[in-house]
Amino acid sequence: MKINYEQSFPRKRESKKRLIVNRKARKWILAFESMTTKILLLIITIFSFNSLIAQNAEPNLHGYIQTRFTTDFDKTNDFMIRRAKLWVDGNAPGLENVSYKIQAVYRSFKDEAVMLQDAFAVVKFNGFGSLCVGRFVPDFMLQRMQPDYEIPVLERALVINGLIHSSKSMARQIGVQFTYQPNYLPIHFSFGVFNANLESPGMNKDQNLLYTSHAQVNLVKDKNTLLEIGASAAYRYANSITMNTIYDATQLITGNDYRFGFEFQMIYKSFGFQSEYVQANINKDRAWGYYGLATLYLISDLQLTGFIEKYSDLNLATTGNEWYGTGVNYYFTDKTKLMIDFRTQFTSEKNNYISQI
Numbered sequence: 455m456k457i458n459y460e461q462s463f464p465r466k467r468e469s470k471k472r473l474i475v476n477r478k479a480r481k482w483i484l485a486f487e488s489m490t491t492k493i494l495l496l497i498i499t500i501f502s503f504n505s506l507i508a509q510n511a512e513p514n515l516h517g518y519i520q521t522r523f524t525t526d527f528d529k530t531n532d533f534m535i536r537r538a539k540l541w542v543d544g545n546a547p548g549l550e551n552v553s554y555k556i557q558a559v560y561r562s563f564k565d566e567a568v569m570l571q572d573a574f575a576v577v578k579f580n581g582f583g584s585l586c587v588g589r590f591v592p593d594f595m596l597q598r599m600q601p602d603y604e605i606p607v608l609e610r611a612l613v614i615n616g617l618i619h620s621s622k623s624m625a626r627q628i629g630v631q632f633t634y635q636p637n638y639l640p641i642h643f644s645f646g647v648f649n650a651n652l653e654s655p656g657m658n659k660d661q662n663l664l665y666t667s668h669a670q671v672n673l674v675k676d677k678n679t680l681l682e683i684g685a686s687a688a689y690r691y692a693n694s695i696t697m698n699t700i701y702d703a704t705q706l707i708t709g710n711d712y713r714f715g716f717e718f719q720m721i722y723k724s725f726g727f728q729s730e731y732v733q734a735n736i737n738k739d740r741a742w743g744y745y746g747l748a749t750l751y752l753i754s755d756l757q758l759t760g761f762i763e764k765y766s767d768l769n770l771a772t773t774g775n776e777w778y779g780t781g782v783n784y785y786f787t788d789k790t791k792l793m794i795d796f797r798t799q800f801t802s803e804k805n806n807y808i809s810q811i
Contacts, residue, residue, distance in 0.1 A: 513544040518603060518789070524810045535562040537602060541572065551578045559624070571624055583634040591625045593633065593644040593668040594618070594686045596717040596730055597745075598625060606726075606749050606757060606783055608793055608810050612765035613732050613743025616699040617713055619648075619664055619688065627664065628656070640672035642684075650690040664690040670717075680721040687714045692736070700734060700741045701768050709737035724751035741767045743774075757783040759795065775799050 517540040525531045541557035557572040574588025593599060597614045609615070618625045629648030635641070646666040649658040670684035692711045696703060715732035726749040733742040743765035750758045759781040766774035781795030792811075799806040 513542045516541050516543070520602070522608065522810055524808065527807045527809070535560060536608075537561060539571070546575070551580065552576070553578070569624070571626060581637040583632065583636070586631045586633070587629075589626050589628045590631075592619070592627050592629070592646050592648055592664070592666040592688075593631060594666045594688055594713075595668075595715050595732060596670075596684060596686075596719065596728065599668075603789055606759050606793075607747065607761060607779075607781060608795055611730070611743070611745035611747075611761075611763045612777070613745060613763065614730070616743065616765050616767055617715075617732050617734050617741065618699075619666075619690070619713075621697075621699045629664070631666075640675060642668070642670040644668045651693040651695050660693050662691045662693055664688065678723050680719065682717075682719040684717040684719075685715065686717070686732075688712075697736075699767070700736070702771070707736060711736050725749070739768050741765075755785045757785070759783065761797075773799075773801055775801050 517538075519538045520536040522534050522536045523532070524534070538560040539557060540559075541555060543553060543555040546552040546554065552575060554575045555572050557570075558568055559571045560568045570589075572588075572590050574586055574590045577585045577587075579585075591598065595614055595618075597605065597610050598618060615621070620627050627648035629646055631644055631646030631648075633642070633644040635643075644667060646664075648664040648666065650662045650664040651659050666686070666688040668684065668686045670682055672680065672682050674681040690711050692707050692709055694706045694708050696705065697707050701707060712735045713733065715730055717728070717730045719728040720726065727747065729744065729746040731742070731744040733740065743763070745761060745763035747759065747761045752758060759779075761779050761781075762776055763779075764774060764776045777797050777799045779795055779797030781793065783794075784792045786792070794809075794811045796807070796809045798808075
């Protein structure tokens, strides 16, 4: 920014009082000019940096939003922003086999905060597999690894959300994971090592680590048919940490923490079905659950769903009775849809009902 000092400070002789005022004004203008110059330099630097990135590897910006209305037909009607996600990904400059992703999320029912979800880099080995490093969801359980926008129900199964290792950090952990998935074999295998004992995902408080693995085999896979089976396993030594989706949130748990699960997935033309059984053995305690989910396309844009799920945790304040549900999805596009479901749970005291859209 250029300042015209000849206009601000006339050359004609002025009174002493006028001169003092103008000196103060000159100091203010010089300070303003200095600040403005710094701001302009910062803006130029940012644009130069962005141009440099664009010349080497173009970042891609993505996002989606999920809004929801929920009623229990008794005490609560609630509108919410279930998820509003924004992320950037791309390839490292000059390295086509190295990619990155940084993702943030806003959820209206979680303290009205915007939080970092993912921050990781992936090195791909052509035709062989990949190595992932950073903060991401460990490869454990089928439905947990399916993206939110691809799941045909409004929420993942209770047992999936209940038996993840990091419910307080949206299933994310910091670590490294190797995935073996060759082009010439219908198999998938991963092994990961992550922080194990933490109340937040940022720092491990001891030498113990979390170990995860996930194996899948496609028995049949073609244009109209998929038949897949798989298993997951994980272990850590818990050192005085809370597990609020398994125990009471005030309990501190110490001891061996084994978790495992089995999965089945089938798709034949317009019909689909998947199911999982997952269990956690923590010292002598056992939490477990399962779900079954069926889908059927009546036409290309209209899908029916039906499901059953059960989660038996170790919190006396919750009930482990089954939930039964059904729903309808209408697809405006592949990634834009209207979803409606209704579910019920039968107990000895009363029946619970929940509907969402």
